[in-house]
Amino acid sequence: xxxxxxxxxxxxxxxxxxxxxxxxxxxxxxxxxxxxxxxxxxxxxxxxxxxxxxxxxxxxxxxxxxxxxxxxxxxxxxxxxxxxxxxxxxxxxxxxxxxxxxxxxxxxxxxxxxxx
Amino acid sequence: xxxxxxxxxxxxxxxxxxxxxxxxxxxxxxxxxxxxxxxxxxxxxxxxxxxxxxxxxxxxxxxxxxxxxxxxxxxxxxxxxxxxxxxxxxxxxxxxxxxxxxxxxxxxxxxxx
Numbered sequence: 648x649x650x651x652x653x654x655x656x657x658x659x660x661x662x663x664x665x666x667x668x669x670x671x672x673x674x675x676x677x678x679x680x681x682x683x684x685x686x687x688x689x690x691x692x693x694x695x696x697x698x699x700x701x702x703x704x705x706x707x708x709x710x711x712x713x714x715x716x717x718x719x720x721x722x723x724x725x726x727x728x729x730x731x732x733x734x735x736x737x738x739x740x741x742x743x744x745x746x747x748x749x750x751x752x753x754x755x756x757x758x759x760x761x762x763x
Numbered sequence: 764x765x766x767x768x769x770x771x772x773x774x775x776x777x778x779x780x781x782x783x784x785x786x787x788x789x790x791x792x793x794x795x796x797x798x799x800x801x802x803x804x805x806x807x808x809x810x811x812x813x814x815x816x817x818x819x820x821x822x823x824x825x826x827x828x829x830x831x832x833x834x835x836x837x838x839x840x841x842x843x844x845x846x847x848x849x850x851x852x853x854x855x856x857x858x859x860x861x862x863x864x865x866x867x868x869x870x871x872x873x874x875x876x
Contacts, residue, residue, distance in 0.1 A: 691867060691869045691870045692807075692813075692856055693867070694863075694864050694866060694867065706863040706864075742813065748801070748860050749803040749815065749819075749860050750805075750815065751818070751824065752812075752815075753813040753814075754812055755811065755812050
C-alpha cells in the first residue's frame with residue numbers, strides 16, 4: 648500500500664527548532680521529487696518546498712527560505728524538514744507529498760504549534 | 764508567482780445535482796512543448812490525506828468516481844461533480860504545477876443543500 652506518514656510535530660516556543668520526518672512505504676522514495684505543504688488552522692494550503700529525487704535541487708517558498716531546510720535519505724525512504732527560527736505564523740498542519748509531477752500521494756500530516 | 768483564484772468560496776448543492784467549481788490562473792498553465800495543462804484538483808476531508816482527483820486538467824486519477832470531471836485550458840478551469848453524493852462534502856483545491864512555487868487556489872467548500 649502506497650503511503651506517506653509524517654511525524655515529528657509538536658509544540659515549540661518562538662525562535663525554536665523542530666525536525667519533521669516523512670516515511671514512505673509501498674514505493675521507493677528515491678525515484679520521486681518530494682514536497683512539503685502546510686495548512687494553518689482554518690486556512691488553505693500553502694506549498695513550502697520541493698526537493699529533486701537525488702536531493703541535488705531544492706526550491707523554497709519565500710515564507711520559509713533561509714529558515715527551513717528540506718533533505719532526504721533515499722536509503723531509508725525518508726524525507727525531512729528542518730525548521731529553525733520558528734514563528735507563530737508557522738503554526739500549521741504539515742504534509743509531505745509525492746511528485747509525478749502532480750502530487751499524487753499525500754500523508755495525513757503532522758501538527759506544529761509555535762507558542763510561548 | 765502564479766496566482767490561483769477559485770470561485771465560489773463555498774456552495775451548497777442538493778443531493779444528485781451538479782456542482783461546479785471554477786479555477787483561474789494568473790498566467791497560462793498550458794506548456795507548449797507537450798500541449799498539456801499543468802493543473803490538478805484535490806479533495807480534502809478532515810483527518811484524511813488530500814486526495815488527487817484530476818491531473819493534466821482533465822485526467823481522472825485511478826479510482827476516482829466518474830461523476831468527477833475536469834475541463835478547461837490555458838487560464839480557466841472547471842471541476843464538475845455531475846451528481847453530488849453525501850460523501851462528496853469536502854473542500855476542493857486546484858493547484859498549478861507549471862512552475863514553482865506550486866500555488867493553490869484558496870479552496871471551495873462544498874456542502875449539501
